[in-house]
Amino acid sequence: EAGVTQSPTHLIKTRGQQATLRCSPISGHTSVYWYQQALGLGLQFLLWYDEGEERNRGNFPPRFSGRQFPNYSSELNVNALELEDSALYLCASSQYNSPLHFGNGTRLTVT
Amino acid sequence: AQSVTQPDIHITVSEGASLELRCNYSYGATPYLFWYVQSPGQGLQLLLKYFSGDTLVQGIKGFEAEFKRSQSSFNLRKPSVHWSDAAEYFCAVGPNSGGYQKVTFGTGTKLQVIP
Numbered sequence: 001e002a003g004v005t006q007s008p009t010h011l012i013k014t015r016g017q018q019a020t021l022r023c024s025p026i027s028g029h030t031s032v033y034w035y036q037q038a039l040g041l042g043l044q045f046l047l048w049y050d051e052g053e054e055r056n057r058g059n060f061p062p063r064f065s066g067r068q069f070p071n072y073s074s075e076l077n078v079n080a081l082e083l084e085d086s087a088l089y090l091c092a093s094s095q096y097n098s099p100l101h102f103g104n105g106t107r108l109t110v111t
Numbered sequence: 112a113q114s115v116t117q118p119d120i121h122i123t124v125s126e127g128a129s130l131e132l133r134c135n136y137s138y139g140a141t142p143y144l145f146w147y148v149q150s151p152g153q154g155l156q157l158l159l160k161y162f163s164g165d166t167l168v169q170g171i172k173g174f175e176a177e178f179k180r181s182q183s184s185f186n187l188r189k190p191s192v193h194w195s196d197a198a199e200y201f202c203a204v205g206p207n208s209g210g211y212q213k214v215t216f217g218t219g220t221k222l223q224v225i226p
Contacts (some may be wrong), residue, residue: 004154033211042218043201048211090154092211097116099145100211102154 005105025093032074038087117217134202
């Protein structure tokens with residue numbers, strides 16, 4: 001079975017720009033989770049999508065947003081990029097009570 | 112509020128030696144507990160999980176973990192470490208219902224394996 005796939009692998013943006021990150025969950029998984037892994041801060045929960053709806057969001061400003069498409073893939077958008085947004089962004093999927101399965105992440109660098 | 116503490120930021124062990132990574136959690140009810148491993152440049156891979164039942168849980172790659180409710184701990188162990196085990200290890204705690212958005216991760220323990 002194909003795992004969670006994320007694209008792009010690396011993304012370099014300048015401050016003030018917008019970034020779009022993409023995630024395809026494991027086939028059959030309807031829930032997608034986004035996490036930010038900044039250096040020294042561990043994994044911080046960003047957003048949870050299930051069945052096309054945003055179900056919960058973590059303690060992040062509104063410029064972090066996203067959506068889930070009918071095929072359950074998901075997009076994370078970060079507007080008005082700031083230097084501190086530089087991090088590894090991880091997507092995970094799950095189905096019902098299965099544990100989280102993670103992708104390899106998108107490394108976002110803001111200069 | 113739930114929390115996870117991994118007191119060791121960095122651990123170095125010799126190849127072939129035993130390993131124990133510590134994890135303490137704070138949670139008001141019966142938790143779900145997880146250990147994940149992250150190799151450089153990779154995502155997190157699930158090593159093992161505890162939901163209920165036997166408190167000694169076997170995982171992949173020869174790892175095991177023991178849930179001790181009285182100590183609020185879920186330490187990860189391996190009897191003989193291989194060089195390929197060098198990675199960062201994350202303990203996580205979550206509720207037994209309500210979705211994985213409530214899973215809280217520890218800050219990780221980076222394992223270095225020396226020959």
